[in-house]
Amino acid sequence: MPASPPSLPGFAELPALARVCQRLDLSPADLDRRMSVDEVLDELDMQHYLHDCDNEPQAAPRPPPAR
Amino acid sequence: MSERENIDDVLCVRLPGKDDKPRLRWWWLRQPPPMVAFALQARLSAALGPAGDAAVRLALRLLDPGAEEDLEAGVEAQGEALALRAWRRARAGKAISDGRGGEAMHEAGERLRAVLAFVASHVGAGGALDAAGLVGEFEREKVATGQAGGGAGAGGVAQATHRWARHGLLHVLLHESRCRWQGDGDAPRKGSWAAQDEPDSPGRRLALAAEGHALGAYASALDGVLVSPEELAILAAWAALHLYRPF
Numbered sequence: 001m002p003a004s005p006p007s008l009p010g011f012a013e014l015p016a017l018a019r020v021c022q023r024l025d026l027s028p029a030d031l032d033r034r035m036s037v038d039e040v041l042d043e044l045d046m047q048h049y050l051h052d053c054d055n056e057p058q059a060a061p062r063p064p065p066a067r
Numbered sequence: 068m069s070e071r072e073n074i075d076d077v078l079c080v081r082l083p084g085k086d087d088k089p090r091l092r093w094w095w096l097r098q099p100p101p102m103v104a105f106a107l108q109a110r111l112s113a114a115l116g117p118a119g120d121a122a123v124r125l126a127l128r129l130l131d132p133g134a135e136e137d138l139e140a141g142v143e144a145q146g147e148a149l150a151l152r153a154w155r156r157a158r159a160g161k162a163i164s165d166g167r168g169g170e171a172m173h174e175a176g177e178r179l180r181a182v183l184a185f186v187a188s189h190v191g192a193g194g195a196l197d198a199a200g201l202v203g204e205f206e207r208e209k210v211a212t213g214q215a216g217g218g219a220g221a222g223g224v225a226q227a228t229h230r231w232a233r234h235g236l237l238h239v240l241l242h243e244s245r246c247r248w249q250g251d252g253d254a255p256r257k258g259s260w261a262a263q264d265e266p267d268s269p270g271r272r273l274a275l276a277a278e279g280h281a282l283g284a285y286a287s288a289l290d291g292v293l294v295s296p297e298e299l300a301i302l303a304a305w306a307a308l309h310l311y312r313p314f
Contacts, residue, residue, distance in 0.1 A: 010101065010102030010103065010105050010106045011102075012106070013105055013106045013108070013109035013110065014105045014106070014109065017101070017102065017105060024068075026068075028102060030068075031101060031102065032100035032101060032102050032103075033070060033071060033100070034068045034069065034070060034071050035068070035071055035101055036071050036072075036074065036098075036101065037098065037101050037104050037105075037310070037311075039101075040101045040105070
């Protein structure tokens, strides 16, 4: 069996890395070569922020009225 | 986007020596690339079980300064506060140690011990620590009898030798961090063990294995250099902190 690509463990444990690669138009190898752990975390935060902009978080459900 | 700069660090592990004089042992590592770092984070978290959750919760408290101050104020939480300072230094992008030895290095070692103690304290009786996954499993080496020079000692009893039947996550962590020994003494060794004119030695074998692809060779070379289980634990905690270290 051929060896798995070096990027596979990262994708398997954190699928959001695939979105980082997609948004930045980077291959997994480029991501490893050019980005630090901190920069990837910043990019993940940015994705969460953009997702919240597109999908406004729902307000917490109201508690049932007191009897 | 430019090439990422490598993130390297040096640590001096102080171990008890003869005549109350501490033994100073120098180590070097490099933060793995993001793909490997995130994969190792997840695998460590899974192997540590509840202790991993506790460690992550500790890290997340850094995001809330109020909670951090409360934590430090707790008299009974001194060990936790020490571990928290290690996390804070890691998140601030500071080296775990200052690389110059002396008291700061001693404190760095104590910080790493505090992290270990903190994690260990959260592995209760009901904990689900995957010890075999973390440190691996060994087995007695099969020694063929009757072989030339073949492992039979006086009285025909085979010499007991062991090998790793399964490598642990800590081996993977240190290998991916290219962790290597930099010698004993007051300062790290100058020059590379891997230089061509270096004679064969445990340090050279570890340096070559750290750059190689064979985990088994690295684990064997590491066994040839380590002097105590505590040293391995400190190195593993140091390497694990680098997985979370932002720059």
